[in-house]
Amino acid sequence: MPDPIMKRDEDRGPAEARKLYSFRLVESKQDIPAVIELARCAHEESRLGYIPFSEAKTQKIAENAIKDPTRHAVMLALKAEQPVGLLFCSVGEYHIGEGILLATIHNINVLKEVRASLSGGRAALGLLSGAKQWANARNARELLLHATSDVELPRLHKLAKRAGFGLIGGSYARLL
Template sequence: MSSAKKPRIMLRQATIADLDTLVAFCRDAHEESYLSGIPFSEEKAFKLMTNCVSDEHPNLISILAEANEKPVGYLCAAAGEYYVGTETLLTTVHVIHVTQSIRRSLLGGKVAIRLVRGIKQWSDQIGAEHLLFHITSDIRPAQSDRFMRKMGFRTLGGNYAK
């Protein structure tokens, strides 16, 4: 019988103390993405993540996933009104990222599920009526689509690039 400890996955809203980790995750996600040819700006990533953890921007959130107290993924989202609508709040997820080292494992799948459930809970708590994911990284798009459908989401269209 194995005595290996089962990884414990914890989600929490990121704080100012997590900025270096968040910026590193931003870099990792960028370097793997379709847009990796665009120079990465540490300064812009730091500013965005600072806003996500600031009390001054309650419509922004960054959720950090940890397995056995080690950061293994994050999600960054914003809440606001539809661009030509009023009185309806929606949450838009800009990034969901699980570290490459665990992404294709059972643990990676569990982390992704927890991140999706975590943003759904936050979105519900703030009264958002819609939860939208913008998946434009081009990292395993067929698997991402299958995962999102299993999580209860549907396709509203597509992302196209040239």
């Protein structure tokens, strides 16, 4: 008989699963190593994993979010205080428009082993909810989610719909 105190993610109910995760903005350079490691994991499993990973560029993204949180955000999903998910977003004007702010999620990823658990979707939904709150606080009109990783796209589509996103187009790639 399993120990009732030591539950696996799969054995927890919805309320317990929600409590498994916490979410926060990256506000300190102390978080940068975790951001780099989560970004590296996301990059390695993406379709662009053949491109050499840049710790320096990833660090710059995190530093920009710390330095200018009005325009950039990096969010972490934590399970038992350990980083298991990452979201990077920014807000700005449409590239050929003015006067209206749009928020864009450039990257969202939850570690593969966490995604595989029954509560893994909660980590991603929590990150998306955090991005929505962040974008609302900056008076963005829309929150855009770009999916170019080619990782579990049907699952991402289902998750995005559940989080209130509508499909507005697609991303296409051609090797040269």
